[in-house]
Amino acid sequence: MGEHSTTISLSLIEFLTDLGHGLRYHTDTEYPMNEKAFGGQAIDIAWFNESGSKFPLFIFEIESTSNNSIANNPTKIFGKESIVFEKPLFFFHIIIDGAENSEKYSDLMGLFGKYNYDIFRINNSEVERLLLKIISQHRRIHNEVNLKYFIRLIYSSDLIKSQIEFETFLTNAEKLIHENQFFHLGQVYADIASREQSFQVQYVKFLHRVLIEKNGTYLSYEDYSASISSEFINLGILYSNLNKELTAFDFTDMLREAQKTETFDKIEYLPGLNQDYDIFIHDHVPFYLALTFFLFEGNLNAQRYIIEIVIKIIRKLGVADDYIFEHHISWGLLMSASHEGFSKEYDELKELTNLRGGILNTIMYCPTFINDHHTLPNSSTIIVPDKNKYIVELKQGFGHLSDDSNINKIAVMSLSVDWIDEIDYHVNLGVELTNFVTKKVLSTRQNEINTA
Numbered sequence: 180m181g182e183h184s185t186t187i188s189l190s191l192i193e194f195l196t197d198l199g200h201g202l203r204y205h206t207d208t209e210y211p212m213n214e215k216a217f218g219g220q221a222i223d224i225a226w227f228n229e230s231g232s233k234f235p236l237f238i239f240e241i242e243s244t245s246n247n248s249i250a251n252n253p254t255k256i257f258g259k260e261s262i263v264f265e266k267p268l269f270f271f272h273i274i275i276d277g278a279e280n281s282e283k284y285s286d287l288m289g290l291f292g293k294y295n296y297d298i299f300r301i302n303n304s305e306v307e308r309l310l311l312k313i314i315s316q317h318r319r320i321h322n323e324v325n326l327k328y329f330i331r332l333i334y335s336s337d338l339i340k341s342q343i344e345f346e347t348f349l350t351n352a353e354k355l356i357h358e359n360q361f362f363h364l365g366q367v368y369a370d371i372a373s374r375e376q377s378f379q380v381q382y383v384k385f386l387h388r389v390l391i392e393k394n395g396t397y398l399s400y401e402d403y404s405a406s407i408s409s410e411f412i413n414l415g416i417l418y419s420n421l422n423k424e425l426t427a428f429d430f431t432d433m434l435r436e437a438q439k440t441e442t443f444d445k446i447e448y449l450p451g452l453n454q455d456y457d458i459f460i461h462d463h464v465p466f467y468l469a470l471t472f473f474l475f476e477g478n479l480n481a482q483r484y485i486i487e488i489v490i491k492i493i494r495k496l497g498v499a500d501d502y503i504f505e506h507h508i509s510w511g512l513l514m515s516a517s518h519e520g521f522s523k524e525y526d527e528l529k530e531l532t533n534l535r536g537g538i539l540n541t542i543m544y545c546p547t548f549i550n551d552h553h554t555l556p557n558s559s560t561i562i563v564p565d566k567n568k569y570i571v572e573l574k575q576g577f578g579h580l581s582d583d584s585n586i587n588k589i590a591v592m593s594l595s596v597d598w599i600d601e602i603d604y605h606v607n608l609g610v611e612l613t614n615f616v617t618k619k620v621l622s623t624r625q626n627e628i629n630t631a
Contacts, residue, residue, distance in 0.1 A: 187275050187301065188241050190338045192224060195239050199226040201328035202317055210235065212255065212264055220255045234265040237316065245277040245284070245300075253291045269316045270296040271309065277302060306342035314355045322357045327367045334375050345381050350388065365389075365398030365409065366596070373595035382591055383420045386413050390425075396433070397440060403455040405594045408467035410437040411485075415474025416590050422477070431480045443468070443488045447495060461503050464492060465510040465546065466609060470590055472514045473616055479520050486514050486524050493531060505538050508563075509546030513613075516566055516573070517620045529563040537562045544576055546613060570620070577617045584615035 192208060199206035204226040212220045225235035240252040256270060270291070277284075277300040284298055299309040310333075314324055333339050353361060364385065372379040390396055396413045400406045414437065418430050438444055446464065468489050475481040489511050496504040508528060515525035532538050541558045563569070589611050592598045598608060 185243060185275070187338060188243060190336060191241055191273065191275075191301075194332065194336050194339055195224050197332055198313070198329065199224070199237075201325055201332060202226075202321075203325075204228065204236070205230040205232065207235075222256075234267070236268045236320070237271065237313075238267045238269075239271045239273060242272070242274045243276060245274050245281050249274070249283055250287060250290070253287065253294075253296060257291055257294050257296070266294060268295060268319065269312075270294065271312070272296065272298045273301065273309065274298060275301045279303070301342075304342065306339060307344065307348050310339075310343075310348065311351050311355065314352055318355055318357070323360050324352075324356050326352065326356070326364070327370055330367075330371050330378075331375075334371075334378075345378075346384055349381060349385065353385075353388075362397070362399045365413070365594070366400050369400075369591050369594040370597055373592040373597050376588065379587060379591050383416060383587075386417050387421060390417060390428075396437070400594055401596050402594075404459045404463035404467070407443075407459065408463070408471075409594055410440065411443075411471040412467065412474070412590050412594060415471045416587060418478060418481070419474045419476070419587055419590075430475065430478060431484050434481060434484055444491065446492055461506075465489070465507045466612065467593070468492075469510040469514055469546075469616060470586070470593060470612055473517070473586055473612075473619060474590060476619070479518065482514075482518070483521070483524075486511070486521060489514065490524060490527060490531075493528070502539070502542055504535070505532075505542045506546050508532050508538060509542050509544070512543065512563065512569065513546070513616050513620055516570055517616075517623055522566060525566045525569075529565075533562045536560065544573060546609075573617065574621050578621060580614045580618055584611045584618075586612075586615055589615065 196206050196208060205228070207225045207227070208223065210222040210225040212222065222235065222238050223241050224239035226237040226239075227235050238256060242249055242252070253270060253272060256264065257266065272287070277298075287298060288296075297312060299305045299312070310329075314329075317324055333343060353364065356364075368378070368382045368385050372382045386396060389398065396410055396417070398409060398413065400409045411434065414430060414433055417425065422430075443464070446460065468485055472482050472485045472489075475485065489507070493504065493507045493511060496507060508531070511528045512525065515521040515528055537560045539558045540561045543561065543563065564572070589608055593608055
C-alpha cells in the first residue's frame with residue numbers, strides 16, 4: 180500500500196472503514212499480508228468476518244491514478260496460491276483520477292475479472308456503482324443491510340454525497356435487499372428524513388414507488404401508534420405532494436381500504452387495557468387523524484371520511500379527570516372549522532360537548548396537552564360557541580402565530596422512532612401541528628370571506 184495523502188483518498192478510506200463497522204465487519208487499514216516480512220505487502224482496507232480472522236472477506240485498494248503500476252495491487256492478491264493467501268469474496272479496485280479510455284482497464288478485467296474483481300473510477304461518476312456493488316456483495320452472506328446507517332454515513336461525507344443521485348441509488352438498492360426487509364424501509368427512510376430535511380423528498384418518492392410497484396401503501400413501523408396510523412399518514416403525504424400526478428387514484432377509497440388492515444373504526448375506549456393502547460387513545464389518535472385530515476387539504480371527500488371517524492371515536496369517549504374527551508373535541512373543532520363544508524360536523528361536536536357541560540377554555544383552543552391532563556390555574560369551563568364566534572376568538576387568541584411549520588415535515592417526523600415519544604409534549608410536534616392547523620383554519624376562512 181502506498182502512502183495516501185490526498186483529501187479524496189483519505190476521505191474514501193475513512194468512509195469505507197466506517198461503512199465496514201456499520202455493516203458489522205471487523206475492519207483494518209494497511210493490513211499486512213505477511214506479518215513476518217518487514218516492509219512487506221499491505222492492503223489499503225480489509226473487511227473481515229470477525230476479529231482474529233486472517234484473510235479478509237472484502238478488499239479495497241485505492242489508486243490515485245491509472246499509472247503503469249496499477250496491476251500491482253490485484254496481482255499481490257490473485258498471484259498467490261490460496262494456501263498462502265486465500266482469495267477474498269470480492270476485490271474493489273478504486274481509481275480516483277483514472278484515464279478516460281485506458282486499455283489498462285480491459286487488460287485488468289481480462290486478467291482478474293474471473294476472481295470477483297471490479298474497477299471503480301471516482302472521476303467517472305462510479306461512486307454510486309461502488310456502493311451498490313458493496314450492498315450486493317454484502318447480501319451474499321447477510322440477509323439484512325443496515326440502510327439507515329449506510330445512508331446517514333453518505334450524508335456525513337460531502338465527497339460521497341455529492342456523487343450520489345439518491346432516487347436512482349435508492350431504487351437500485353431496494354432491489355438488492357431481502358424482500359422481508361423491504362416493508363421496513365418506511366421506518367428507515369422516515370428516521371433519516373426526520374433529521375435530514377433534504378431527504379424528505381426521497382421519502383415521498385419511495386411511497387410513490389410502493390404505490391405504483393407494490394399496488395399499495397402498507398409498510399411496517401416499529402412504534403405501536405405509528406404502525407396503526409402510518410397508512411393514513413402515508414396516503415396523506417402522497418396526496419399532499421403528488422395529487423396532480425395521481426389523479427387516477429381515489430384516495431377516499433384508499434383510506435377505506437386501509438381501514439381493513441389497521442382500523443380506526445373499531446377503536447374502543449378501554450382505559451387500563453395496556454399502556455401503549457392508553458397512550459394511543461389519549462394522545463396519538465387525535466393528533467394522527469388531524470394530521471391526516473390537513474394533509475388532504477383540497478380533497479373534501481377524504482377529509483369528510485376522516486372527520487366522520489373522529490366523531491365516531493369521540494362518541495365512545497367518556498368524560499374523565501384527564502380530559503381525554505376534551506382533547507379529542509379540541510382537534511375535532513379545528514378540523515370542522517377549517518371549511519364551510521363541515522358546518523354540520525362542527526355543530527355535532529358543539530352539541531356533544533355542550534350536552535356534557537362544556538369544555539375548559541384552555542383546552543378548546545389548544546389541543547396540545549399543555550395542561551398535561553390537569554386543570555391549569557386560569558382554566559374555566561365554557562360552552563362551545565357557534566362556528567363564526569369560535570373562529571373570531573381563535574383569531575384573537577392565536578392570530579399572532581407564525582406560519583413557518585411544514586405539514587409534510589411534521590408527518591414524516593411523526594412516523595420516526597427518533598421523534599414519536601415527543602408527540603405528547605407541547606414543545607414539539609403537537610405544538611407544530613397545532614400552530615400549522617390554527618393558521619390554516621384562519622387563512623382558509625379569511626379567503627372564504629374575501630371571495631364571498
